[in-house]
Amino acid sequence: MIRARIIGSGICLPANIVTNDELAKKVDTSDAWIRERTGIHQRYIALPGEKTSDLAVGAAREALIDAGIDAGELDMIICATTTPDETFPATATIVQSRLGMAHGAAFDVQAVCSGFIYGLSVADSLIRTGAARTILLIGAETMSRLLDWNDRTTCVLFGDGAGAVVLQAHEGRGDNADQGVLNTRLFSDGRLHDMLYTTGGVSSTQTAGVLKMQGKEVFKHAVTNIAAAITASAEAAHVALDQIDWFVPHQANQRILDGTARRLGIDPAKVVSTVALHGNTSAASVPLALVTAVRDGRIKRGDLVLLEAMGGGFTWGAALVRW
Numbered sequence: 001m002i003r004a005r006i007i008g009s010g011i012c013l014p015a016n017i018v019t020n021d022e023l024a025k026k027v028d029t030s031d032a033w034i035r036e037r038t039g040i041h042q043r044y045i046a047l048p049g050e051k052t053s054d055l056a057v058g059a060a061r062e063a064l065i066d067a068g069i070d071a072g073e074l075d076m077i078i079c080a081t082t083t084p085d086e087t088f089p090a091t092a093t094i095v096q097s098r099l100g101m102a103h104g105a106a107f108d109v110q111a112v113c114s115g116f117i118y119g120l121s122v123a124d125s126l127i128r129t130g131a132a133r134t135i136l137l138i139g140a141e142t143m144s145r146l147l148d149w150n151d152r153t154t155c156v157l158f159g160d161g162a163g164a165v166v167l168q169a170h171e172g173r174g175d176n177a178d179q180g181v182l183n184t185r186l187f188s189d190g191r192l193h194d195m196l197y198t199t200g201g202v203s204s205t206q207t208a209g210v211l212k213m214q215g216k217e218v219f220k221h222a223v224t225n226i227a228a229a230i231t232a233s234a235e236a237a238h239v240a241l242d243q244i245d246w247f248v249p250h251q252a253n254q255r256i257l258d259g260t261a262r263r264l265g266i267d268p269a270k271v272v273s274t275v276a277l278h279g280n281t282s283a284a285s286v287p288l289a290l291v292t293a294v295r296d297g298r299i300k301r302g303d304l305v306l307l308e309a310m311g312g313g314f315t316w317g318a319a320l321v322r323w
């Protein structure tokens, strides 16, 4: 059975760090409120002119070096983003050109904060069906461009960044001992649009709009939906939750991470959290957390890792990966 194995990974963050105290000089908030309600200490914000594709290319280059391949060996590039450089073409094609790749295919996936999980599911399917052998998957965002900087209920939560992985076909036995993606589970419910959306778009206002969120409602759904996605992925692989070595969640709020772990009886020490450092970076948050835990030695070859996310739409999902 063909499995999509992760053979390299990389990240890219803007140089500009914005602390809670700096934000408190611009909006009516405080370091204490942000830390206590979200766990966020700081976020990275792209400088003027710094685009999603710049961060995506930075993460992609690192992932290619880590994988020990060059762009010529890629068959496809998938970029999960909700903040593309331009309405079209896809940011993935801009990355393709900047990596000097003139073959294969490149396209974007839009599932907001669940984008990386959706992209992983697409990449896994393309590899397992033989349509592609090697795929670069990127989650990249400049969420700072979508924020209303006068709205303290949202502007303190988000940040910019990118993470990338290289997936490659490899022959497995078809059981849980295989290295690579073991399964993915995707969900959405478009009826919940009004809880998290932007006030604009090409066909409605001809502007990008700004992010609006009913935070409390999103919070409640996040814990329920993420717990359900984790359970669905683990059950599909006939794996008990205590057999999973690491949980790598979307980084929206430390209280969501804690609430989900509590609900499912997961040991909090197995939950990777980078929300303090990065804030909510939407589609970049899962790969940023994943790569952080790989680099600091927590996630090791052979570990069973469960990735999960939820975002606007609502969309949510999970992926079980043998690292």
Ligand code: UT7
Pocket: 028, 029, 030, 033, 034, 037, 038, 113, 152, 153, 154, 156, 214, 215, 216, 217, 218, 219, 222, 252, 253, 256, 280, 282, 310, 311, 312
């Ligand atoms: O990535 C997609 C998924 N997104 C999420 O998962 C986000 C989910 N939601 C959340 O993380 C939380 O709901 C928030 C962090 C957004 C808000 O936390 P909360 O504990 O639900 O606070 P709240 O909205 O109930 O607000 C409590 C109080 C309010 O004041 P009153 O009405 O009690 O006087 C707010 O006006 O906190 C006030 N508040 C703030 N105060 C200082 C809201 N934002 C701020 C702020 N600084 N930045």
